[in-house]
Amino acid sequence: MADDHTVVRQGIVALLSLESDIEVVAQAEDGVCVVSAATALNPDVVLMDLRMPGGGGIAATRRICSLLPKCRVVVLTTYDNDQSIVSAIEAGAIGYLLKSTSTAELVTAVRSAMAGRSVITPAVSLQMARRRAGGAASSLTPREQEILALVARGQTNARIARHLGIGEATVKTHLLSVFRKLGVSDRTGAVMAALSSGVLPLPE
Template identity: 45%
Template sequence: MSAQDGSAVERPIRLLIADDHPVVRNGLRGAFADDPGITVVGEVPDGRQAVARAVRGDVDVVLMDLRMPVLGGVEATAELRERAPDVRVLVLTTFDGEADVLPAVAAGATGYLLKDAGTDELAAAVRAAQRGEAILAPAAAGHLMGQVRRPPPALLTARELEVLALVADGASNREAARRLFISEASIKTHLLHVYGKLAVRDRAAAVGEAYRRGLLPATPPGAAL
């Protein structure tokens, strides 16, 4: 599409809203209604639908709530980083605790804002996210600075370590599920948690990072990943 003088017309940013509260989704859609540079292309109530919608190729930025049913925002962000790395994720949540901020950023979120942000701040953050710029609410930035000043904790839960140990031993998702008496879907969810917490993108990288951090015992040479 071109202007009359032949110059290209900038396409609006295609925004997907992921939040399990209809009132919030409606409010966010309304906040961007008069902005010609941002077009809301869809709304979804959970992280699983957010991933399915975003990988279709017509989404630039996802405005992602953290705590949603089916698949949470952190897990959805980690999956999007793997399946649609060009899609930017801007977390918008009521939670500003360190336990919420760090996994979201580690999972690949470009920005992190609180839901009390004004309309102008939201629009500016969406534009910055589209450019790949990091946007953090002041509270979130403070938590991250605190993390830099002290050694990182062991983030993985006991179950996540069990799953990762089986993966390190060469088990498939199906085999790990059978040995732990849980579903394959649960195995995948645990692995997505691990990817987000360790800031990696696949099974082999997760195992390698876990060994580097001393989260897994030393493995015999030649063990399958």
Template identity: 50%
Template sequence: MTSTTVLLADDHAMVRAGLAGLIDATDDLSVVAQAADGAEALAAVDRAAPDVVLMDLSMPGMDGVAATAAITAAHPHVRVVVLTSFSDQARVGAAVAAGAIGYQLKDAEPDQLLAAVRAAAAGHAPLDPRVASSLLPGTTTRSAVAMSPREVQVLRLVAQGRANKQIARTLGITERTVKAHLGSVFRRIGVSDRTSAAMWARDHLD
């Protein structure tokens, strides 16, 4: 069985040790690197090329949001799952905008966290239910934060003029999956074609 490799980024050594023990006790997941801040995490991704990064947000120096943005820009196939104590909409939105595919809270059950890592490795967007509620728009205005992290990534690439094949290659997913995400995005923002979606993205995404 091929093991999914994981990088742990957290400034607390005890947290990293606990997560490493949990992950390494499984048959299909393994920790290949650890980092105490965002800069270390970015360097560790360059060196270890993990499948998934579990990223804390509050760290000295380069924080988790900046590190997530740098990692997803340089390594689009690496899936970043935020693991933090914060569930407010501003932090969730910033992490998703930076490219995080998932968002989990540190008080999650161990099985939920392991499932989130596996889901992220498979290209899904594992969101803690308590976090998902904060992503729902509070008004009837159309809002990008109502989308999953992966849908936002696809929409950004559409806005850059990328074709489905290019998007699939960039994100490490199939063209069929890209088309499914686009269909969902079109329904969410109320458009029926790529040009309209790209125009919407330029107006609503930072």
């Protein structure tokens, strides 16, 4: 368990120690100490804070995953921004949890990580989904965005065609392109993806 805040670290250790199938073998307060402890003890799971002295959690995660391929690193942090999430996953973390996670969820996450299953808190999953949708949505052409905005207003293909002065078949072709780029299969899915990614403004 790695965290530079003693109260937080010891509190989590105390909770995990109540579980008969979980043994906390070491605590660390910085990036250097957690790498040293992990290489010495070869634990199944490391719970890793991100913002710590000694290089921080990302560098420590990368080092541990490189030295101990079978060790599972689960990030436990207060930060849910895109950069932190992406950096942790790219460094080799199998999971990403927020410190607002409940005790039951944390215990389940540790067991899942031990079994080699990815563990990501729902809030982070939503953040990642929005990021992926945003990346896909950014590839929409101006015409595709224009048509999607009209779809969001409940316009039919025929009405969109008349409004834009193009053929209905052209509208369908543009929508098929939108579906492909956003990874959806229908108009509703396309609108929801565009709303969640910010390409379309939320209705007032």
